[in-house]
Amino acid sequence: MRKIGVFVCHCGTNISSMVDIDRVIESATRLPDVACAVDYQFTCSAPGQTQIKDAIKEYNLDGVVVAACSPRMHEPTFRKTLRDAGLNPYMMEMANLREHTSWVALNRGEATAKAIDLVRMKVAKVARLRPLEEIHLPVTRRALVIGGGVAGIQAALDIADGGVDVTLVERSPSLGGHMAQYDKTFPTLDCASCILTPKMVEVASHPNITLLTYSEVEEVTGFVGAYKVKARIRARSVDLEKCNGCGTCLEVCPVRVPSEFDASLADRTAIYRPFPQAVPAAPAIDRESCIYFKTGKCRACEKVCPADAIDFEQENEIVEVQVGAIVVATGFHFFDARKYTEYGYGSYKDVISWLQFERLTNASGPTGGKLRRPSDGMEPKSIVFIHCVGSRDPSKGFPYCSRICCMATAKHAVITRSKIPDAKIYSFYIDIRAAGKGYEEFVRRAIEQEDVQFIKGRPSRIVQSDGKLLVRSEDAFLGRQIEVEADMVILTNGAAAQNDAAELAQMLGIGYDQYGFFNELHPKLRPVETNKAGIYLAGMCQGPKDIPESVAQASASASKVLGLLSRDQIAREPIIAEVDPGRCTGCMDCMEVCFFTAVEEDEFMERKIAKVLPGVCQGCGACVAQCSDGAMELRAFSDEQIHAEITALFAVEVAR
Amino acid sequence: MYSEIEETAKRWLEADKIDSFIGYSQRSDGSVKPVRITDPADVDNLYFGDGCVHNLMSFIKLNGDERIGIFLKGCDGRTMVQLVAEGELDRERFSVLGIVCPGLEEDGKPLPKCAFCRVNTPPDYDELIHPEGVEIKDEAIEDEELSSINELTRAERFKFFRHQFDKCIRCYACRDVCPLCYCRECVTEKSSPQWVEVSIKPSSNAYWNLIRAYHLAGRCVNCGECDRVCPVGIPLRVINRKLANIVENYFEYVPGMNPELTPAMLDFREDDECLDHGREGS
Secondary structure: OOOEEEEEEOOOOOOOOOOOHHHHHHHHHOOOOEEEEEEEOOOOOHHHHHHHHHHHHHHOOOEEEEEEOOHHHHHHHHHHHHHHOOOOOOOEEEEEOHHHHHOOOOOHHHHHHHHHHHHHHHHHHHOOOOOOOOEEEEOOOEEEEEOOOHHHHHHHHHHHHOOOEEEEEOOOOOOOOHHHHOOEEOOOOEEHHHHHHHHHHHHHHOOOEEEEOOEEEEEEEEEOOEEEEEEEEOOOOEOOOOOOOOOHHHHHOOOOEEOOOOOOOOEEOOEEOOOOOOOOOOOEEOOOOOHHHHHOOOOHHHHHOOOOOEOOOOOOEEEEEEEOEEEEOOOEEEOOHHHOHHHOEOOEOOEEEHHHHHHHHOOOOOOOOOOOOOOOOOOOOEEEEEEEEOOOOOOOOOOOOOOOHHHHHHHHHHHHHHHOOOOEEEEEEOOOOOOOOOHHHHHHHHHHHOOEEEEEOOOOEEEEEOOEEEEEEEEOOOOEEEEEEEOEEEEEEOEEEOOOHHHHHHHHOOOEOOOOOEOOOEOOOEOOEOOOOOEEEOHHHHOOOOHHHHHHHHHHHHHHHHHHHOOOEEEEOOOOEEEOOOOOOOOOHHHHHOOOOOEEEEEEOOEEEEEEOOOOOOOOOHHHHHOOOOOEEEOOOOHHHHHHHHHHHHHHHHHO | OOHHHHHHHHHHHHOOOOOEEEEEEEOOOOOEEEEEEOOHHHHHHEEOOOOOOOOHHHHOOOOOOOOEEEEEOHHHHHHHHHHHHOOOOOHHHEEEEEEOOOOOEEOOEEOHHHHOOOOOOOOOOOEEEOOOOOOOOOOOOOOHHHHHHHOOOHHHHHHHHHHHHHOOOOOOHHHHHOOOOOOOOOHHHOOOOOOOOOOOOHHHHHHHHHHHHHHHOOOOOOOOHHHHHOOOOOOHHHHHHHHHHHHHHHHOOOOOOOOOOOOHHHOOOOOOOOOHHHOOOO
C-alpha cells in the first residue's frame, strides 16, 4: 500500500469559487493509498510548499498529488518541493483543477464532480509511479547563429563576448541583412549603416566568431548540448584569404544584372560586392550570370586582380561543426506587392516598394540619395504612401499587422520633406500604430511639423494618365471618395516569413505558424525558446518586429545560450521513451514517426533493434503508439499507469 | 491449367534458388488448399483457378532465412509490398511468381472482392503469368461497393456498425488470418494492463472491432480474408475499405503499391490536411 498525500489548492478563489474543495478532500480521504488530504489557499506559496514537506515527513509519504493549476505552470515548483523533502521529484502528479476544471466548467456541480474524478485518477497513477533520475548530458561550448542580419549579429556578438565560440552562417555574400539596405531608422533618424557597420566589423574581427558567408545550413542532427551541424560554403570564386578588397575586378566585369541590394533599381556586375561596406569585403562571383561560367571565355576579373585572389576552380565545401545551442535569426522578406494588381506595382515604374524607396533616399543608393522617380528621373512633387499593402488584409495578403510599416512610412514622409521641402505628401492608412518609445511623438511630428497629410482610407485603385498617377480612395473621415494626383507612389508592403522558413523549421524540428513564422515556446513567458531544447529565436523570423525589439530578442537568446553553455552538463527530464530490447523486432517504424529524430538503430544479441537518444527524445509518445510489438514505453506514462487512470475514472461511475 | 506454375516452381527448386514453393493445390473433391512444396517432384499438384481465395502471404514467416518461392495474385502481391514498406519483410528472401488475376468466381458469380478489384497484378514480381484475354487492372474504378455505406448519415453508420459488432464472438479468426495483423503481442492478449475484457459483451466487441479496423487503416489491401473467415458474417472487408477510402482521399496513399513509399500512418507531414472537416456529416 502506498502512502499518498493529496494537496488541494484554492488558487485564491480561482478554483474554490467553482469547486467545492471540502467535497474533493472528503472524496480523496476515502481513496485507498491516500494517507492525507488537505487544502490550502495557495499551495504554490512558501507556506503551501511547507505544508507538503511537513506532510511528507509526518505521514512518511511516498507519493504526492497536487490538485491545482496546469503542470505547465507549477510542476517544476512542486518537483523541487519533493526533492527538498527527500522524495524523488518524479513521484508527483498534478491534477489540473483550474485550466481543465474551474475555468471551463459551466457550474459548480460539474466542476466539483470533475475535480473529484481527476484527483481519483491521479492517485491511481501516483500509486504506480516509479522514481526517475534526471539524465545528464555533456555540453559543447560552441553556438551556431543562423542569419547575419542585425539580430544574428547581435546574438553572435553577445555570445562571443560571453567567452563562447560562435559559428555565424549567412546565406548572402555579406553580413548586414535588411538593415544594411535601409537609409535611416525611426524614430531617431540615425543612419542605418552608420550604426550597423561597426557591429559587422566587430563580428569579422572577433576572436570567438567564425564567420561563414555565402553559406547555408544544410543539416542539423543531434540534440541540446551536442547538435551536429553541416553547413555548405558556396563557391565564392574569390579567395577570402588573398583578396584585399580593392574592388578593381568590379570595374572590369562586363556583366550587368539587377542588383538585389538596390532592390532592382540599379545593376550590379557578375563579380559583386552587395554594398561598399560589405563584410567580408571580398566580392563573390555569381556563377549564373558570369560570362566565363556560361561560355568559358572572359576571366577579365582574374587578369586585373593584383592579389591573384580569383579562383574559378573553387568548389562548394561542406563543413561540420558541433554546437551546444543554436540561435535562429533568419529574418523575413517583404510581401510581394504585385499581388495587389490594382496598384500596378511592376507595371507602373513610379509605383515602388518600401525597400526601393529606402534605396532611393540612401546616400549610397543608385541616385546618391537624391529622391528622383524611376521613370524619368524627375523630382516628384506629389508623393503618396500607402500603408498595409499585404498586412491586415486576409483576402490578398496576411491578416496580421506587420508592426513596423506605420513608423517606416512616417520616417519616409519626414525624409521626403527634408529632401523636397515643397512636396505634397499624402499617407493613406487604416490605423496608425505607433506604440513604442518616441514613436507616437514621431508620427505627430510628421503630421504637425512636416505637413504630411494622413488620410484614413485604403486606396482602391491607381491609374496612370498623362504621366501622372491617380490614386483613388475613400476618405473614411469625410465619408466620400477622393482622388489624389501623384508623381510617385510608395507601397508600404508588409513583412512575410522567408519562403523557405518551413523547410528550415522542419530541418531543426521547431514549430512554425501558418504564415511560416517560427513558434516561441510560450507567447509571454518563454518568448525566445522553441519547442526544441537549445534552439532559440531572434528577430523577424519569429514574427514582425522593429530593430530595437530584434536586438533585444537577440540579446535575450544570447543570454539563454550563455546560461545553457555555462554548465558542464545539462540535466534533462527523464520522461522519455524506452525500448524493451527483448520485444523490439527492429522494424524501425518508430524512427519513421519520430518528429525529433530521437530514434536510432542499435544492436542487441546480433539483431537490429531501435534505440532512443535520451537527449533528443521529447517524450511525445508517437513511437509508443506506433510500436506494434509493445516494445516502446514512455516513462511516467506507461500503459499500466494510463490504464490505472482510466480504470479509476470509470470504476466509481458504476458505483454511483 | 497453368503449366507455367509447375514449370517455374520446378525450375526454381532445381536451381536451388528457393528452399520451398508456396502455391495452391486441388483436393480430390475439387476444393482448394494452400501447399508448401520442397521437392521438385511434387510440383504437378500446383493449381490455380476458382477456389484459390487464400492470401498465400498468410502462410509465410516474417522472420527467418528460408528462401521462399511464392505464387501471388494481385491482392496477395500488394500484401507483400506493404509488408516490405513497413519494414517487416526482407524482399530478398522471396521469389515471386505473379499472375494477372482473372478474378475468382463462386457459384458462377465473381467474389465481391474480385468484382471491385482495382489491382489484379502484383506490383512487384520476379516472373509473371499473363493469361490470354485478361487485362491488367491498376486504375481506380467507380466505388459502388461503398456507396450504400457512404449514403448513411454518421449516426446511421455508427448504428449499422454497432449492430454488426454486436454479432462478434471474438474468435479472432479475422486477426489470425490477416497477413498484415502481425503484432507479436496483440492488444487483446495483454494482461498487464488488460485493455480488452475477455467476456463477450457489446462494449468489448466494439472495442476490438474498432481497434482492428483502425490498425488496418491505410494498410489493408482488400484481400478479403477476414471477411471469408468470419463465422458470424461481419462485413469486415467493407469496414476496411471504408477506412482505406478515407486514407486515400486525405493522403493520396494506396497501400501495397510501392515498397519505397512511406506508409501513410508512418508519414507525418506539416501540410497534411486537417481531418476535422471530414468528421461531420458525410
